[in-house]
Amino acid sequence: MFVTPDAAPTPRVCYEIFIRSFCDSNGDGIGDLNGITSRLDYLHELGIEAIWLTPFHPSGSYHKYDVNNYYEIDPEYGTLHDFRRLMHAVHARGMKLYMDLVINHTSIHHPWFQEARKGADNPYRNYYWWMLPERIEALGVEKREETADAHVIFPWHDNPGDPEKYYAMFWNGMPDLNYDSTELRKEVYDIARFWLSDMQVDGFRLDAARHIYPPWLRSKNIEFWQEFGQVVERIRPDAYTVGEVWAKAAEVAPYFKGLKANFHFDLCFALQKMIQSGKQENFVESLRQDYAIFGSENPDFIDATMLSNHDQVRIGSLAGGSIDKMKLAAALLLTLPGQPYIYYGEEIGMLGQKPDERIREPFVWTEHRHDPQRALWIKPRYSRRGTVRPLAVQQADPASLYNHYKRLIALRKTLPALGQVHRPNLQAADTKDKELVAFIRSHPTEPVFVVHNLSKKVKQLTLSPKEQAFTQILFQTFDATHVQPGKLTLPGFGSVVLGMG
Ligand SMILES: [Ca+2]
Ligand SMILES: [Ca+2]
Structure with missing residues (x-):
């Protein structure tokens, strides 16, 4: 079911954008789609070949991982027209765009859930998981084991006046979808078709892929993603998929049967540890073992690598603010096999510690106090003009972290041994x-x-x-x-x- 690597050249360097913080185009202080369009030349010049956008659908939260409507753009970020314009500009530069497809759950405000919560006989009821307390107890599923990405231990929540409870593993505002419903599967495939065909996106980043089924039905996960992969393949044979399976390599591996790429969290944490400790043990050997495990499930697997992402402490902070260590981290990422993802701002040494808002602070474009493109939705604590050299300053300095990234990316594209994505x-x-x-x-x-x-x-x-x-x-x-x-x-x-x- 996989296209041969030659038929669809795989982007060699990708970039994750948290839209709210990247670039503001209209002075309301919130990063938006037109802001990204206005900065595509910057990304292209840096050498980026594909962009992953975090969610942009209408949503009640600042991060927008709780979707209210999969067919629209949140007005804070723009319109469908703006999105088409962005796609056109991306493709005009020979770049690709991947969108975050958040289909493990919706917002409680999504019309499906608003219907489902009306009662057991509602046609949308089985789009979600509902159970009577006695049944939850009988199955022994009242508690879930805490995972790195979800800290909720009691995932069943009350729907006032309803004898049944609903399942939501991240928080009660994001109920989990039930993929035993064939109607739901069809709806989700229609959504995928809309974005791939009508809107021309090049692929999806699949949020919370390992949680698509709840723990007591986890064995169904792989079957679901295989079917999803086949559906995507039929819509657009060259479409790309990358899964967020935040787990050890052995658990990630079978997801390559349905998804072309998966993020390599073990590698990410090994890199972070090396930067912090200044040493390694059997690093290359364990990496080769991971490749063998991935390859046993699909020899054409794409290893999606990163130093950090929007859920983790920024690499700049893990490096203690040391530019030399950040340069080392970048050189490791960009000389190892795989398809590297740079988290926006890593290339200028942005800093950030938890909570999450603080690892998603606004990009520092210029040294000017009133930089019209700088997002202002949050007052930065870590990535300020005094702690992070603005991009415009770094562009003019050949020894800057930014120019180090640029040189490494160019090298990765020049040397076939470094740029090889398939078969590490x-x-x-x-x-x-x-x-x-x-x-x-x-x-x-x-x-x-x-x-x-x-x-x-x-x-x-x-x-x-x-x-x-x-x-x-x-x-x-x-x-x-x-x-x-x-x-x-x-x-x-x-x-x-x-x-x-
Ligand atoms: Ca804006
Ligand atoms: Ca789920």
Whole structure:
């Protein structure tokens, strides 16, 4: 059911935009679709090939993961006309756009739930999960195990005057949908068709994919996503899908049977840990094991990688605000296999700690106090002009974090060994040092040898005969990197990509 990698070139570098905070086009302080359209040249110049937009449907929350209407745009963000304009501008630049499809749950204000809550005989009743307390108890499902993405332990909620309770695992304002209903499945497939065909989006990011069925029916998850994948494939054979399966690699793997890509949370956390601790253990070996597990379910799996996203503490804060460490993190992400996603603002070193609003602060465009494009919906605590060098300032500085990202992205697109998305070409190097990450990206004619120094100390490496073949510096974070016959000198937090001379 999967198109061959050659038939549909897979974007090599993606970018996640939290719309509310990216760029404001009309001065109301809220980032919007026209703001994104106005900044596409920026993303294109950075080297971005695909954009993932967080939800934009009408919703009562600032994050909009509780959808009221899947066929409309929240007026805060624009109109369907604005969306068409954005899609046109994205495609005119040869880029792709993926939208967040939030179909694990709706808002309680969605008309389906407003109907369903009227009573057990309502035609929309079985779009959601309803149970009598005795049955909940008999099944032993009154409590759920806390997961990294959902902290609700008691997921059954009262509907006033109703003997049955409804299931909502994230919070009582977002009731879970019931995919045992064939009518619901049909509605959701119509929604997918509308956005892929009528609106021309290029794919979906599937929110909460591992929760699509509740815990007592979890075994049905994979079947659902396989059917979903087939439906998408029939609508648009080149459409892309990426799942949020926030779990260990072994649990993620079977989702590749239905979804082309899945986010690699284990890798994300391993990268974060390395940046914080300055060392690693068996990093390349465990990554190769994950690839083997993914590949056993689907050899054409796409490994979607990231340093952080809108649910996690920003990498800049995990790096303690150190630009050198942020450069190291970027170099790791952009030299490893997979399809990297940059979370908006990572490229300028934005900072952010929990709660969630604080990891979603406005992008810092210019040094001006009154920057008309800067979102103002929240007063920033972490990413202020005094703590984050604005983009406009960094663009003019060749040594900036922004230009480091730009160089790395260009390198990834220039070197086929680095840009390979399918069938990860990762081999362990002979160099063994817990404060280094060293690997070879194999290629029939242009393999590269990559070394990252996780420590702040200068490292002098003696290269093995295999590694000595790589003599040409294709990329270095700091100029103090040197290769001599049999030896490599790498400054603290430095990264180097070596090619065969
Ligand atoms: Ca606005
Ligand atoms: Ca669910």
